[in-house]
Amino acid sequence: xxxxxxxxxxxxxxxxxxxxxxxxxxxxxxxxxxxxxxxxxxxxxxxxxxxxxxxxxxxxxxxxxxxxxxxxxxxxxxxxxxxxxxxxxxxxxxxxxxxxxxxxxxxxxxxxxxxxxxxxxxxxxxxxxxxxxxxxxxxxxxxxxxxxxxxxxxxxxxxxxxxxxxxxxxxxxxxxxxxxxxxxxxxxxxxxxxxxxxxxxxxxxxxxxxxxxxxxxxxxxxxxxxxxxxxxxxxxxxxxxxxxxxxxxxxxxxxxxxxxxx
Numbered sequence: 287x288x289x290x291x292x293x294x295x296x297x298x299x300x301x302x303x304x305x306x307x308x309x310x311x312x313x314x315x316x317x318x319x320x321x322x323x324x325x326x327x328x329x330x331x332x333x334x335x336x337x338x339x340x341x342x343x344x345x346x347x348x349x350x351x352x353x354x355x356x357x358x359x360x361x362x363x364x365x366x367x368x369x370x371x372x373x374x375x376x377x378x379x380x381x382x383x384x385x386x387x388x389x390x391x392x393x394x395x396x397x398x399x400x401x402x403x404x405x406x407x408x409x410x411x412x413x414x415x416x417x418x419x420x421x422x423x424x425x426x427x428x429x430x431x432x433x434x435x436x437x438x439x440x441x442x443x444x445x446x447x448x449x450x451x452x453x454x455x456x457x458x459x460x461x462x463x464x465x466x467x468x469x470x471x472x473x474x475x476x477x478x479x480x481x482x483x484x485x486x487x488x489x490x491x492x493x494x495x496x497x498x499x500x501x502x503x504x505x506x507x508x509x510x511x512x513x514x515x516x517x518x519x520x521x522x523x524x525x526x527x528x529x530x531x532x533x534x535x536x537x538x539x540x541x542x543x544x545x546x547x548x
Contacts, residue, residue, distance in 0.1 A: 288406065289316045291335040291363065293326035293352065295344045299368070299391065303339060303398065310399050323347030327355060335363040337405040342369040342380070353385065364405040364412070368393060420540070421496055426489045429479050439464050440478045443471070447487065451494060452512050457483045491515070492528045499537040506533050 290307060294300040300319055307317050318335070320326035323344045330338075338356070342349040349367050356362035367380045370391040380388050386408050387401035433441055443460050460483075461471040475483045491513040498509045510521035525533045 287314070287316050288336040289318060289334065290337045290339065290402065291318045291320060291326060291329065293320040293323055293338065293340040293344070293349070294368070295322050295341065297321075299341065299393070303368075303393065306393075306395050306398055307402065310402075323349065323352040327352060330356070330359065330363070334361055336409050337366065337402060338363040339366045339368060339402075342367050343371070350380065353380075364409045366401050366405055421500060423489050423493050425481070426486070426493055429481055429486065432479075436478045437474075439466065439471075440475055443475065444486075447490065451491060452514055454514055454516060455487075457487075488524060488528065492525055495521070495525060495533065496529075496536065499533055500540050509533065 290311075292300055292303050292307075294303070300321070304317055304319055307315070311317070318329065318333075320329055323340065324347045326338070326340065327347065329335075338352075340349040340352055347355075349369075353365050353367075356365070365385045366387045366389065367385050368389045368391060372390055386405050389397060389401060430444070433444060436444075443464060446460055446463055447455065457472060457475075458468045461468040464471065466474075472483060475481075475486070479486060481489070495509050495513045498504055498512065502509075504512070506522065507518040510518040513521070515521035515524070522532055525536070529536055531539070
């Protein structure tokens with residue numbers, strides 16, 4: 287269930303927004319209200335909201351100041367600003383902070399609902415981007431993206447490695463496959479890709495493991511075997527070194543974020 291947090295110090299506006307959204311959501315979403323920016327910030331420190339609707343002018347902590355503080359959070363909500371003043375400077379600052387909509391009072395019900403729907407779409411888009419960033423190894427992506435610039439032997443080595451990632455493959459195995467001296471191949475691979483063969487192999491195995499942790503229900507042991515590790519214990523050690531968390535923790539973190547946007 288997605289959560290909408292409404293922050294407004296004016297009871298009439300706050301309750302009006304709540305009633306409109308409760309009628310629109312028909313129980314599909316949780317609607318939470320805060321009577322000030324300070325109260326909203328305190329609530330967000332212990333809870334997650336998908337969308338925040340906040341008045342721009344409130345005592346102690348205004349809407350824009352609240353939005354600025356949200357940047358410090360791991361998963362800040364998408365923000366809709368409401369204001370009783372058609373101030374261009376406020377609107378411009380709001381857009382710079384990534385606010386998706388700037389609505390003027392008195393609020394139009396249809397525009398309010400449309401803004402919330404747009405905010406939900408934006409939140410899901412940001413989640414997909416975040417999920418992709420967590421899934422992809424940027425260094426590995428950069429290396430693979432330059433593949434066409436490598437000579438044919440290194441290109442073949444990369445393709446062969448990807449096809450045999452589930453095997454306990456070594457640098458010598460690939461050098462033999464390419465009919466190259468292992469020492470020469472080691473230097474060539476590092477020179478072309480910027481990574482040692484061992485580092486590339488580890489990053490590629492962890493990358494595939496992350497894909498399996500995200501998209502399958504295979505056990506940690508099964509995943510370890512499918513990415514070429516003979517023991518789950520060693521796989522967990524390597525994964526933790528690369529990602530600063532265990533495979534199980536990584537899977538739980540992905541599942542948690544998936545659940546929050548349902």
